[in-house]
Amino acid sequence: MTPVAVMVGANRIVPAAGIIHPLGNAELSPDDEKALRRRIVEQALQALRTEVAKPTVFSSA
Amino acid sequence: MPERLRVVCYVNQFFGQIGGEEKAGVEPLSRDGAVGAARAVQQALGDAGTVVATVICGDNYAAEQSDRALAAMVALVAAAKPDLVVAGPAFLAGRYGVACGALCAAVQAQLTVPAVTGMHAENPGVDLYRRSVYIVQTGAEATRMLPEAQRLVALGLKLARGEKIGAPAAEGYFARGVTRNVVTETTAAERATAMLLDKLAGRPFASEVPRPSFASVPAPRLVKTLEGATIALVTDGGLVPKGNPDGIEALNATRYGAYSIEGKDALDAAQYENPHRGYDTTWVKQDPHRLVPVDVARELEQRGAIGKLHETVYSTVGVATTLAQSARMGAEIAEKLRAAGVDAVILTST
Numbered sequence: 001m002t003p004v005a006v007m008v009g010a011n012r013i014v015p016a017a018g019i020i021h022p023l024g025n026a027e028l029s030p031d032d033e034k035a036l037r038r039r040i041v042e043q044a045l046q047a048l049r050t051e052v053a054k055p056t057v058f059s060s061a
Numbered sequence: 062m063p064e065r066l067r068v069v070c071y072v073n074q075f076f077g078q079i080g081g082e083e084k085a086g087v088e089p090l091s092r093d094g095a096v097g098a099a100r101a102v103q104q105a106l107g108d109a110g111t112v113v114a115t116v117i118c119g120d121n122y123a124a125e126q127s128d129r130a131l132a133a134m135v136a137l138v139a140a141a142k143p144d145l146v147v148a149g150p151a152f153l154a155g156r157y158g159v160a161c162g163a164l165c166a167a168v169q170a171q172l173t174v175p176a177v178t179g180m181h182a183e184n185p186g187v188d189l190y191r192r193s194v195y196i197v198q199t200g201a202e203a204t205r206m207l208p209e210a211q212r213l214v215a216l217g218l219k220l221a222r223g224e225k226i227g228a229p230a231a232e233g234y235f236a237r238g239v240t241r242n243v244v245t246e247t248t249a250a251e252r253a254t255a256m257l258l259d260k261l262a263g264r265p266f267a268s269e270v271p272r273p274s275f276a277s278v279p280a281p282r283l284v285k286t287l288e289g290a291t292i293a294l295v296t297d298g299g300l301v302p303k304g305n306p307d308g309i310e311a312l313n314a315t316r317y318g319a320y321s322i323e324g325k326d327a328l329d330a331a332q333y334e335n336p337h338r339g340y341d342t343t344w345v346k347q348d349p350h351r352l353v354p355v356d357v358a359r360e361l362e363q364r365g366a367i368g369k370l371h372e373t374v375y376s377t378v379g380v381a382t383t384l385a386q387s388a389r390m391g392a393e394i395a396e397k398l399r400a401a402g403v404d405a406v407i408l409t410s411t
Contacts, residue, residue, distance in 0.1 A: 016409070022352060022409050037350060037354050038360075051280070
């Protein structure tokens with residue numbers, strides 16, 4: 001859904017794990033799932049401290 | 062010969078010749094006949110109508126005491142028993158434009174009297190009221206008062222006489238978002254082909270289906286370090302406490318909720334549900350962190366990676382939600398977050 005976020009003008013966009021579970025994945029073990037979630041949230045924090053001038057997608061690390 | 066219509070004008074303190082910014086606190090008052098800029102409306106009306114009263118209100122009073130000002134102005138308008146209300150034109154004056162839109166909307170709804178106003182495209186009153194009020198497009202400044210008043214009056218007379226109102230471009234008002242069936246001579250295929258040929262040839266063409274325009278929002282800069290910042294979690298993925306206490310709609314939401322996570326290191330799935338009908342919520346209901354990452358955010362807070370996790374999560378349902386409702390809810394949530402000292406937001410979306 002990141003193209004929609006860009007189109008409507010969201011400024012800092014972090015791709016997540018999917019529409020039905022943006023911050024998780026039931027197919028992973030609980031530990032791996034939480035690690036995935038931590039990576040996405042940390043990337044969001046990284047995006048927050050990055051200056052942007054237009055809608056920017058921060059590609060997954 | 063139709064009888065002369067009774068017209069009431071609304072102008073601010075400046076156009077009502079009371080004074081400038083020093084008189085912007087003036088409370089609503091009514092003067093007999095056409096005063097100040099209302100004289101241009103009278104001139105435009107000619108024999109078609111008479112400006113029986115001019116209602117005047119200071120811009121600051123209208124903006125700061127908007128409910129009280131509006132009620133008083135509606136009462137003053139009602140006392141003059143108008144067939145038509147002409148507000149402004151407000152040009153690019155923001156407080157004035159918003160007051161013109163609010164008064165027209167109230168007069169239409171409460172007095173069932175037709176109303177018209179005019180302003181510049183960038184006046185905030187346009188976006189706030191063009192869906193409910195006929196707003197004629199004017200210039201930014203009052204340099205062409207009479208011709209602009211004539212355009213307001215021309216549309217106003219049609220409204221007052223119950224005549225058919227043409228398309229926005231033809232009549233010069235801002236599109237109200239109304240879709241109307243019309244009969245055309247050519248099929249859609251022929252019109253689309255003609256449009257394409259115009260486009261290829263570099264000629265101007267007008268789409269029949271205007272796309273919504275999204276205003277660009279300047280990206281704010283995080284002024285603090287993350288270690289000192291308060292971060293809030295917001296979602297449009299529909300997570301709500303069991304029982305959906307705010308009755309957030311399953312689609313086309315008009316409501317949002319504020320839910321405390323104070324003292325919680327994690328969310329207990331048994332305490333939450335999800336009315337969102339735009340995606341399969343099975344996995345989020347199994348584990349709410351798949352939508353609202355309270356668990357890892359709390360760990361980051363405890364580790365000192367962020368200063369503080371805001372103790373309120375805001376949630377709504379983002380599916381088939383109108384742009385207007387989304388913008389309103391977003392603005393309200395942002396205002397509350399700012400008042401609570403939140404520095405940045407992670408908004409999770411499905």
